[in-house]
Amino acid sequence: MNPRTVATTPFNDQKPGTSGLRKKVTVFQVANYLENFVQAIFDTIAAPAGSTLVVGGDGRYYNREAIQIILKIAAANGFGKVLVGQGGILSTPAASCVIRKYQTYGGIILSASHNPGGPDGDFGIKYNTANGGPAPEKITDTIFARSKALESYRIVDAPDVALDQQGSFSLGGMKVEVIDPVADYADLMESLFDFAAIRTLIKGGFRLCFDAMHAVTGPYAKEIIEKRLGAPAGTVINGVPLPDFGQGHPDPNLTYAHELVEIMYGASAAFDSAQATPTLLLPERSRRPDFGAASDGDGDRNMILGNHFFVNPSDSLAVIAANAALAPGYAKGLAGVARSMPTSGAADRVAAKLGIPCYETPTGWKFFGNLMDAGKVTLCGEESFGTGSDHVREKDGMWAVLFWLNILAKRGQSVEDIVHQHWAEYGRNVYSRHDYEGLPSDAAEGLMAHLKSQFASLPGQKFGSYTVKLFDDFSYTDPIDGSVSTGQGLRVIFEDGSRIVFRLSGTGTEGATLRIYLEAFESDAARQRMDAQEALGELISIAHELSQLKARTGREQPTVIT
Ligand code: VG1
Ligand code: CO
Secondary structure: OOOEEEEOOOOOOOOOEOOEEEEEHHHHOOOOHHHHHHHHHHHHHOOOOOOEEEEEEOOOOOHHHHHHHHHHHHHHOOOOEEEEEEEEEOOHHHHHHHHHHOOOOEEEEEOOOOOOOOOOOEEEEEEEOOOOOEOOHHHHHHHHHHHOOOOEEEEOOOOOOOOOOOEEEEEOOEEEEEEOOOHHHHHHHHHHOOHHHHHHHHHOOOOEEEEOOOOOHHHHHHHHHHHHOOOOOOOEEOOOOOOOHHHOOOOOOOOOOHHHHHHHHOOOHHHHHHHOOHHHOOOOHHHOOOEEEEEOOOOOEEEEEEOOEEEOHHHHHHHHHHHHHHOHHHOOOOOOEEEEOOOOOHHHHHHHHHOOOEEEEOOOHHHOHHHHHOOOOOEEEEOOOEEEEOOOOOOOHHHHHHHHHHHHHHHOOOHHHHHHHHHHHHOEEEEEEEEEEEEOHHHHHHHHHHHHOOOOOOOOOEEOOEEEEEEEEOOEEOOOOOOEEOOOOEEEEEOOOOEEEEEEOOOOOOOEEEEEEEEEEEOOHHHOOOOHHHHOHHHHHHHHHHHOHHHHHOOOOOOEEO
């Protein structure tokens, strides 16, 4: 089977965003659109002949078709072997695990993460390097440049590979190994956490619920939580990955993971009738689960809930850092921690107490890779429900859930008590993110331009009890390779350390999403349990005033509040 060279014309919009190239499925279905991008990746990475690649995705619509195309292009480009998850499935952290474990040249992950799926939904593709992490900007920039100049791609003509059975197949001289997508990852988790202690906790009547949101983590959660940790069948809900995620929005937050929220906060009638499981309709506090968790489309995000209690992701990172020694894989201590700029400073306080460094990076996991590779940090986190460590080079939803279970098993306290004690010890970085989704792009860009026009005038100005100390556009110099990333979010920092950050999302596919991040510090234990929206009320109005939000977007209420 000889590779065929196909003439093509370049697309000019294949610029990877925060996490790979994300577009509507219908865009990826345009003739040569996916082919061009994959060829641009292969031209850029220039893997030596015979290299091994990992390919898998979150199971969304077009996953299978895309994998067949990628395999045929890989064969034509001289790869020797491709490891593919059975059924085309690999969660993002599992793909990272497999790339590292088998020391492959890199991997291609097919996912649009938390974006909805289905024929009218979103699709995505990204390249991860040999360390298992998302390609850094210098590679994604080169891929983009290459995509704009591409004149042809290479592909073999061959029948599709049967992805549903494990085994070894040959495709135009290249070996395709269809592997168990869960086993390697589950073994890695078992090596990091005290599974025996968690099993004992669950056996003792501790109740938990994991919502896989019909996305990729279903098979992982069933194997790990129900099988290896002995939780009763049914602990994992929505555990079958569906190409359209059951028409849901696989984003584990209080808005989109509503089924889990209803279980953890007191079930609603709607939930009862939809599920026809009256045993889950348990309004009293004492009968709700002790712990709830959800993950996103590709399994790299996590939401942690206690009984009627929400753990803010920024706090989750701090609590994990403070309690890391309770998990066997981290008993030897942490080298350092890192958080993205908009993530609250709660982790910084823990790092200071532990006497370890805390790094502040731009949004997106790709910025943590160098720090982890250099051994500078062990834990990393983002406010957007992303937490992880140097066990892989992606954020990892299931890992965070298991870390919490390990902490709960060792401390024997409730989720709520652990967080309250944490605040009492370190103070609370009261935090919230307001998302305004689906804004017209020009309105969103106009709003950002208006903010930028105030760089010079804002410092020193007083707004109620707050005085602006600094206003800038965050830029980052990577301490390892010296690369500079600019335009990473507008930060208004006040004299007392409170902050408002404005950013436009780099993962959406329709219009623009404005994210407003709000943070204030509360040291007074008597005020720490205040509702975050209430505590941040004044900052919220300042954010609206500075950005002329209502006038420019017609909106006053966020689409999602975290
Ligand atoms: C969002 C989050 C960011 C995260 C990224 C990818 O990006 O804010 O923290 O790394 O999604 O996560 P943006 O540019 O939309 O704010 V995932 O779970 O899509 O791989
Ligand atoms: Co994700």
